[in-house]
Amino acid sequence: MRQPIADITPETKAAEITGWVHEIRDLGGLAFYVIRDRTGIIQATIVKKKAPEAVLEAAKAVSRESVVRIAGPVKAVDKAPGGRELIPETFELIARAETPLPLDVAEKVPAELDTRLDSRYLDTRRPRIAAIFQIRSTVMHAVADLLYREGFISIQTPKVVAAATEGGTELFPIAYFEKEAFLNQSPQLYKQMMMAAGFEKVFEIGPIFRAEEHNTVRHLNEATSIDVEVSFADHEDVMALLERLMKNAYEAVFERCAPQLETLGVALDIPETPFPRITYAEAIDIAAPRIEEDLRFGDDLGTAAEKAIGEEMGSHYFVVDWPTAIKPYYAMPYENNPELCRAFDMMHPRMELSSGAQRVHLHDLLVEQIRAKGLSPESFEFYLQPFRYGMPPHAGWGLGAERVVMTMLDLANIREAVLFPRDRHRLTP
């Protein structure tokens, strides 16, 4: 019976393993085959004078990264990885890997990100890379888990849509029979419609598509968005939810992914909640003197500004009280000061992780705000209609899953947190 490699200890008597040939070292009379499965590595040691003929034959035929099955007694050996080694009595070549390999899994030869992504299936055999995706999986599990526990229902909304969420930029048009259609930029309009549907607390984890023109280390053309929308809630309520969710995700990784964090050499810093809040005006005051560009009230916070503020803040923080003019039409203006709105961004010192707001739930105000952005309410009729038949006040946010993982693990490039990234130059694999 196949045993996970990590379960084999110096006390184990005998074992059968299946896995990949990580390394081969032939010293003449002695040969070491380091075998790897997803749990770890073990050294299989062949003493040529003593080994059965069939073992010698099979071992000679294998190449690195071939899939093999090996069975035999286990011996405690101090110098071997994990303090034990396997002495093959049987050695079966299950699937031979061609040589040369497109990528050195043992990482003796460093590879560029592009080369790695071209052979992602080999790249992910590296424990360091596998660790990223095990942690990502834990984050996604923890996120869904918290939302279910808090009474949310999970929804799936269309990814082929007729209207842009926020106007024409960053859209991918697609061929959809005789009609003009796009890939969705965000589930924004649909999750809001589900507030009129009476669901009260919804979340969706799904792809968003953005035709970002520039290649940056924090933008993808296809990203994963964690979206929530909550009825009878304001922006403060959903900011508190976001804090709970972030803390829960970090704690889950801390508790369940110690080996992966060690493999990555990451000392996880669980962020303290509540996150500090600064107003947009304060953010401008912090950034303006620290960056070269001209930055004034009413400008978007660009990369340089985000960086300058991040250095000052040093941990996760919120930027609140944004000018209504630079946030989407669905952000609710303050009644006593409609120049500002109930929108927020949740930031990691390195970049934005989430945008959210209390939404406009009043039909006429929404129409007014759509017009103010130079958009036409007619093309949003399917979205506006529910606002005429009893729309509760509501609030929500969208959180980029890849950015959460990227900042959590201090990855240099967001592509490290996606199995098959889509960017301007990459459409395969």
Ligand code: ATP
């Ligand atoms: P940025 O200004 O950093 O490009 P944004 O403000 O355009 O982001 P939003 O529309 O607010 O992004 O989307 C909500 C969240 O979704 C972002 O905070 C981010 O975490 C994530 N996100 C948005 N666009 C991308 C993208 N192209 N690649 C990866 N994540 C993204």
Ligand code: MG
């Ligand atoms: Mg944003």
